[in-house]
Amino acid sequence: MSDTNATCAKPVQRCHHNPLVSCGDCRLNAICLPISLHVEDIDKLDQIIQRGRPLQKGEYLYRSNDQFTSVFAVRSGTIKAVNITNDGEEQVTGFYLPGEILGMDGIAQNHYTNSAIALETSAICEIPFSRLEELSLRLPSLQRHFFQLMSKEITADQQLITLLSKNSADERIAALLLSISARNQNRHLSATSFRLPMSRSDIGNYLGLTIETVSRVFSRFQKKELLAVDKKEINILDMDGLKNVAQAQPASRS
Amino acid sequence: MSDTNATCAKPVQRCHHNPLVSCGDCRLNAICLPISLHVEDIDKLDQIIQRGRPLQKGEYLYRSNDQFTSVFAVRSGTIKAVNITNDGEEQVTGFYLPGEILGMDGIAQNHYTNSAIALETSAICEIPFSRLEELSLRLPSLQRHFFQLMSKEITADQQLITLLSKNSADERIAALLLSISARNQNRHLSATSFRLPMSRSDIGNYLGLTIETVSRVFSRFQKKELLAVDKKEINILDMDGLKNVAQAQPASRS
DNA sequence: CGTACCTTTGACTCGTGTCAACAATGGTGG
DNA sequence: CCACCATTGTTGACACGAGTCAAAGGTACG
Numbered sequence: 001m002s003d004t005n006a007t008c009a010k011p012v013q014r015c016h017h018n019p020l021v022s023c024g025d026c027r028l029n030a031i032c033l034p035i036s037l038h039v040e041d042i043d044k045l046d047q048i049i050q051r052g053r054p055l056q057k058g059e060y061l062y063r064s065n066d067q068f069t070s071v072f073a074v075r076s077g078t079i080k081a082v083n084i085t086n087d088g089e090e091q092v093t094g095f096y097l098p099g100e101i102l103g104m105d106g107i108a109q110n111h112y113t114n115s116a117i118a119l120e121t122s123a124i125c126e127i128p129f130s131r132l133e134e135l136s137l138r139l140p141s142l143q144r145h146f147f148q149l150m151s152k153e154i155t156a157d158q159q160l161i162t163l164l165s166k167n168s169a170d171e172r173i174a175a176l177l178l179s180i181s182a183r184n185q186n187r188h189l190s191a192t193s194f195r196l197p198m199s200r201s202d203i204g205n206y207l208g209l210t211i212e213t214v215s216r217v218f219s220r221f222q223k224k225e226l227l228a229v230d231k232k233e234i235n236i237l238d239m240d241g242l243k244n245v246a247q248a249q250p251a252s253r254s
Numbered sequence: 255m256s257d258t259n260a261t262c263a264k265p266v267q268r269c270h271h272n273p274l275v276s277c278g279d280c281r282l283n284a285i286c287l288p289i290s291l292h293v294e295d296i297d298k299l300d301q302i303i304q305r306g307r308p309l310q311k312g313e314y315l316y317r318s319n320d321q322f323t324s325v326f327a328v329r330s331g332t333i334k335a336v337n338i339t340n341d342g343e344e345q346v347t348g349f350y351l352p353g354e355i356l357g358m359d360g361i362a363q364n365h366y367t368n369s370a371i372a373l374e375t376s377a378i379c380e381i382p383f384s385r386l387e388e389l390s391l392r393l394p395s396l397q398r399h400f401f402q403l404m405s406k407e408i409t410a411d412q413q414l415i416t417l418l419s420k421n422s423a424d425e426r427i428a429a430l431l432l433s434i435s436a437r438n439q440n441r442h443l444s445a446t447s448f449r450l451p452m453s454r455s456d457i458g459n460y461l462g463l464t465i466e467t468v469s470r471v472f473s474r475f476q477k478k479e480l481l482a483v484d485k486k487e488i489n490i491l492d493m494d495g496l497k498n499v500a501q502a503q504p505a506s507r508s
Numbered sequence: 509c510g511t512a513c514c515t516t517t518g519a520c521t522c523g524t525g526t527c528a529a530c531a532a533t534g535g536t537g538g
Numbered sequence: 539c540c541a542c543c544a545t546t547g548t549t550g551a552c553a554c555g556a557g558t559c560a561a562a563g564g565t566a567c568g
Contacts, residue, residue, distance in 0.1 A: 083416050086501050091416040105412065107405035114412070133398060137391055144387060150404040151361035157411035158359065158368070162337050162345040164418040165462035169556070200515065208419035213556060215516050231515090231565085247340050423524070454547060464525060469548055485533080485547085 022046045031099030031186060032073050035145045045142070048131040051075075054123045061103075061116035061124060068106030070126045074098050077122025078197035080206075081105075081114040092206040094156070095119075095198060097183050104150050119197045164208050172207040173217045174246035177227075181236060192236040221245075276300045285353030285440060286327050289399045299396070302385040305329075308377045315357075315370035315378060322360030324380045328352050331376025332451035334460075335359075335368040346460040348410070349373075349452060351437050358404050373451045418462050426461040427471045428500035431481075435490060446490040475499075 023029055024042045037045070050070075054077070055061060061072060064084050072079075074096050081102055083091040093114060096102045106112040107129065136143040163172055185191040196203075204214045221227045226242050228235040236242060277283055278296045291299070304324075308331070309315060315326060318338050326333075328350050335356055337345040347368060350356045360366040361383065390397040417426055439445040450457075458468045475481045480496050482489040490496060 083412055085416060085420060089420065091419055093412045093415055104405055105409050108402045108409060109405075113409045133394070133401070137394055137397060140387070140391055143391060143397065147387070147400070147404070148362045150401070150408065151358055151363075154404065154407050154411060155359050155362060155367045157408060157415060158337055158347045160415055161347055161411060161418060162339060164415060165345055165459075166339060166343065205419075210557060211515075212517085212558085216556090219516075465547075466526085466549085467524060470524095473548075 023049065026075070028073075028075065028099040028187070032101065033145070035141050037139065037141060041139055041142070044135060044139075048128055048135065050126040050128070052124065052126065054121050055079075055118035057118055057120050059118050061118065062106075062112050064112055064115045066106075066112050068103075068110050068112055068129065070128045071101055071103040071106075071132070072116070073101050073125040073127065075123040075125055078119040079116050079122060079124075080119055080198065080202060081116050082205075083114055090205060092202055093160075095180075095202075095206070097180075097197075098187060100183075101149055104153055119202070169207075169209050169213050169217050170220065170245055172209065173203070173214065173221075174226075174242050176203065176207060177234065177236065178242060178246055181239075192239065194234055196232045196234055277303065280329070282327075282329065282353040282441070286355065287399070289395050291393065291395060295393055295396070298389060298393075302382060302389065303327075304380040304382070306378065306380065308375050309333075309372040311372055311374050313372050315372065316360075316366050318366055318369045320360075320366050322357075322364050322366055322383065324382045325355055325357040325360075325386070326370070327355050327379040327381065329377040329379055332373040333370050333376060333378075334373055334452065334456060335370050336459075337368055344459060346456055347414075349434075349456075349460070351434075351451075352441060354437075355403055358407055373456070423461075423463050423467050423471050424474065424499055426463065427457070427468065427475075428480075428496050430457065430461060431488065431490065432496060432500055435493075446493065448488055450486040450488055 022043075023033060023046045024039065026032070033042070033045075061079060076098050079096040079102060080092050081094045081096065083093050085091060094102070096116075102116060103112065105114050132142075132146070136146055163175055167175065180194065180196070181191045184194050198206075200211045200214045203209075204211045207214070209217075218227070218229050221242075222229055224241070226236070226238045226245070228237055276297075277287060277300045278293065280286070287296070287299075315333060330352050333350040333356060334346050335348045335350065337347050339345060348356070350370075356370060357366065359368050386396075386400070390400060417429055421429065434448065434450070435445045438448050452460075454465045454468045457463075458465045461468070463471075472481070472483050475496075476483055478495070480490070480492045480499065482491055
């Protein structure tokens with residue numbers, strides 16, 4: 001809970017849980033807005049962003065088939081995106097950590113194709129898309145930033161496709177742990193010691209594995225002294241070893 | 255080869271193999287540009303599009319790590335997009351048929367993360383991205399169209415993720431055949447009788463299966479009289495039966 | 509403090525991969 | 539035009555990784 005529920009201490013206006021903090025002051029803006037906007041342009045963007053009350057664990061940010069209105073930036077907490085299959089099952093297609101943006105699947109069809117659910121208490125910035133579109137017409141670097149964000153989502157999805165298609169259970173889980181580790185590092189948190197915000201079931205669903213397999217892999221990794229696992233608390237003991245497991249691609253296959 | 259190598263007969267200016275045909279006259283523009291642009295705006299778009307000589311089977315449209323310059327519309331033929339994994343293996347992440355657009359993975363990092371390879375002789379429209387960006391700033395509906403195109407790529411990738419994660423070999427192949435069938439129908443071709451542009455190996459790679467499994471599934475489908483298969487020529491004999499196979503999700507999982 | 513949910517572990521099964529042999533196809537050069 | 543060879547596709551026998559089923563802790567929450 002360290003990051004998520006920490007109370008905001010002194011520099012109140014820079015705390016990322018505070019709904020009043022503006023983009024210019026947000027400590028995540030290097031991730032969320034890594035672009036050279038003038039101060040006055042950031043203000044314009046700031047004005048269209050809505051900051052509601054935090055979502056509680058299990059609450060929906062939006063549901064599949066809802067009218068598409070906005071994209072969302074995670075300010076704190078974690079959101080999972082899930083596809084609903086024909087027969088009503090869930091497929092987790094992504095986890096979104098602070099500074100990351102979701103909801104872009106809704107643009108094409110004017111309704112969301114995913115549902116988005118909070119995995120823990122999460123503060124969210126809502127960005128109404130029509131106003132973002134207007135603003136993008138006037139700010140070339142914002143338009144570009146948005147194209148880049150969507151492109152990034154595409155490459156992330158394609159990475160996952162490759163992972164699912166080519167890699168074993170061990171490799172998939174190692175890759176997920178390394179991805180979370182790297183994203184934590186980006187946010188200046190520990191790369192080796194962190195709390196998984198999602199359940200074993202979410203991990204299994206995301207990686208195309210059953211919870212039993214996920215559990216067994218964690219046990220195996222502990223036996224090999226790659227990790228120390230205490231419930232959701234993860235400690236990477238042997239980063240290089242873990243990278244070895246993740247990169248070990250199967251020998252052949254088409 | 256019917257669609258691909260047919261010689262262009264009478265209305266030469268409307269034939270989609272002709273490199274001189276403009277967007278306004280292209281028979282694919284309902285797929286590629288399903289937007290309400292004024293005639294003069296289509297002309298502006300037309301002016302930035304480059305139409306080179308056709309690619310031959312096996313030729314690269316672009317390679318992973320090439321400098322990102324353009325996105326590409328398929329005018330005729332078929333392109334596959336492949337990710338190269340750490341150890342040099344290929345992962346097919348998509349097949350692009352006439353009217354479809356590829357290359358958007360390159361925007362985020364300014365170089366392509368995929369390679370794109372022609373599966374047969376293919377004519378391509380190249381759209382320089384920087385000029386498309388400029389034009390998008392002046393044409394709101396073009397900006398929106400592009401956001402939608404990228405969003406469509408995202409939802410397609412997430413569909414594939416779900417397929418790989420949750421579905422059996424039979425279900426995956428049924429889904430691919432139905433997808434190609436529907437896209438053919440969109441282009442006013444037969445939904446039940448068509449030629450697969452890709453090899454068994456490409457199919458297996460795309461769907462996370464070995465070529466042996468792909469071959470066996472085709473045999474099984476023929477035995478069940480869902481399909482008639484003659485090499486790459488496919489005849490869907492029982493469309494409803496095939497849809498049944500595709501939608502039959504596994505009972506539980508997660 | 510009890511109940512519901514999540515996680516772990518074991519025993520067994522099954523689908524798909526692997527390995528191997530062979531058939532069919534298509535392109536090339538004599 | 540045909541023979542040759544490389545490539546691609548088909549089929550069978552077997553193996554193995556991950557799924558399924560089941561049971562027993564652990565943990566969280568009311």
